[in-house]
Amino acid sequence: MREMIKMVVVLTVLSAFSGGLLAGLRSSTAAQIENQKLQFVKGPAIKEILEGASNDPIADRFKIKDGKTEISFFVGKFDGKASTVAFESFGKGFGGDIGLMVGVNLADDAIIGVGVTTHSETPGLGARAKEDAKFTSQFKGLSMAVPIKVTTDGGKVNALSGATITSRAVCAAASDAGKTYQQLKPQIAEKLKEFNK
Amino acid sequence: MAKTFTQEFVKGLWEEIPPFRLVLGLCPTLGVTTTMKNGIGMGLATTFVLVCSNILIAALRNLIPPKVRIACFIIIIATFVIVVELLMQAYTYPLFLALGVFIPLIVVNCIVLGRAEAFASKNNIVLSIADGLGIGVGFTLALGALGALREIVGTGTFMGASVFGPSYEPFSFVITAPGAFVCLGLMLCIMNLLGSK
Numbered sequence: 001m002r003e004m005i006k007m008v009v010v011l012t013v014l015s016a017f018s019g020g021l022l023a024g025l026r027s028s029t030a031a032q033i034e035n036q037k038l039q040f041v042k043g044p045a046i047k048e049i050l051e052g053a054s055n056d057p058i059a060d061r062f063k064i065k066d067g068k069t070e071i072s073f074f075v076g077k078f079d080g081k082a083s084t085v086a087f088e089s090f091g092k093g094f095g096g097d098i099g100l101m102v103g104v105n106l107a108d109d110a111i112i113g114v115g116v117t118t119h120s121e122t123p124g125l126g127a128r129a130k131e132d133a134k135f136t137s138q139f140k141g142l143s144m145a146v147p148i149k150v151t152t153d154g155g156k157v158n159a160l161s162g163a164t165i166t167s168r169a170v171c172a173a174a175s176d177a178g179k180t181y182q183q184l185k186p187q188i189a190e191k192l193k194e195f196n197k
Numbered sequence: 198m199a200k201t202f203t204q205e206f207v208k209g210l211w212e213e214i215p216p217f218r219l220v221l222g223l224c225p226t227l228g229v230t231t232t233m234k235n236g237i238g239m240g241l242a243t244t245f246v247l248v249c250s251n252i253l254i255a256a257l258r259n260l261i262p263p264k265v266r267i268a269c270f271i272i273i274i275a276t277f278v279i280v281v282e283l284l285m286q287a288y289t290y291p292l293f294l295a296l297g298v299f300i301p302l303i304v305v306n307c308i309v310l311g312r313a314e315a316f317a318s319k320n321n322i323v324l325s326i327a328d329g330l331g332i333g334v335g336f337t338l339a340l341g342a343l344g345a346l347r348e349i350v351g352t353g354t355f356m357g358a359s360v361f362g363p364s365y366e367p368f369s370f371v372i373t374a375p376g377a378f379v380c381l382g383l384m385l386c387i388m389n390l391l392g393s394k
Contacts, residue, residue: 007265013300014273018272018273018275022283025280026283029286030282032288033286036290040294
């Protein structure tokens with residue numbers, strides 16, 4: 001009996017200590033990890049979408065609360081005017097969530113470019129959504145006001161061959177971004193004024 | 198029996214160098230050594246876990262009930278692995294992306310558990326540190342050497358810089374998983390030849 005109590009106590013104390021340590025470390029590194037992710041995961045997509053911007057979109061960012069979640073918007077300045085933003089949206093892919101960075105021009109509500117950030121799609125099939133520039137370039141110029149669909153669903157986007165689910169997920173992410181954009185547009189415009197000063 | 202700090206340290210470098218002499222920890226050895234940088238990164242991460250877990254296990258060796266010792270070891274090892282994972286995400290994100298799933302897999306690396314069971318649970322803290330450091334550095338050297346070999350032959354680069362010039366046709370078989378086995382076999386062969394003299 002004594003031995004059993006000792007076992008339980010040792011394991012409990014050890015687990016509790018480990019949990020406490022990790023929780024502490026997690027919260028203290030959270031900000032730094034977010035920065036690194038911005039730089040290495042979202043960074044390349046943002047830079048591609050907002051190519052030619054005169055500012056650093058990763059430094060010039062702001063957050064807006066949408067319900068419970070907070071969305072980061074990255075500002076791109078063209079010709080000295082901050083009129084475009086890029087933000088991330090998600091769609092359910094074949095192997096989990098697909099993150100899509102969507103750039104929008106506030107002047108005409110049109111997409112200026114999209115880029116896949118995170119995904120767990122099959123290499124060679126769905127993973128091409130990230131690599132194949134032909135696929136993502138189809139989103140350029142599409143309106144944020146209407147849902148975006150693949151051609152088989154009556155939309156304008158040609159799906160990647162062999163990766164319909166992934167293509168649909170990317171479209172769903174873009175459509176979702178459209179909804180968020182419509183909802184938050186007044187707030188986005190308000191925030192952008194600060195960058196135009 | 199009373200061995201010194203140096204003896205315990207040195208044995209990990211040649212006599213008991215993990216992938217070649219103990220033939221332990223082959224999964225990361227084969228998986229991540231596509232470049233020298235990845236190999237060394239993985240080796241250092243494992244060394245950190247090894248030294249920390251050895252210290253803690255040696256310190257607690259009289260407190261841990263024998264019947265649940267493996268569970269206790271795993272909690273301790275897993276804690277340090279997550280510490281490494283968080284720190285890598287926070288400070289060396291590209292390396293974290295390159296090593297991917299192999300970082301969390303250090304938990305089940307038989308070198309770490311093996312040293313805990315075979316050494317740290319029977320020896321004092323100082324000797325356990327020496328053992329952890331020795332085995333860890335040996336593992337790092339082995340991974341670095343294998344990584345360098347595969348990188349030079351397979352992609353014609355060393356630490357990212359070109360070695361043979363643009364006319365070199367990379368022998369990409371060496372970068373694949375079967376190629377890893379062949380390289381490991383060749384290195385084992387050389388080690389045995391040297392050792393048998």
